Amino acid sequence: MDQRPLGLNPAPGGESTGGCGCDTRRQSLVFFHQPNYDTLIECLPGCATPGTPPRHAPITSGDHLRSKFVKQTTFGGTQTGVRVA
16 A cells, blocks of 8 residues: 655656546645634735735734634625624
């Protein structure tokens, strides 16, 4: 049994996808583990340049978690005035 992650370190003489023809695109998930509600989450200083600005505007941890909650409970819709206890 081959324990190598697909697409990372190919087997000797093998293809980079592990020979399965799988889609090798990745999806990154952001997870903040109980940060301070008022903590500002923003692009790291060295990651943005004038030619490549940040993809997302700065947001507080609380606002981020609230928006995720609203999307989950309204099936992707938006809602104002939601309070998360």
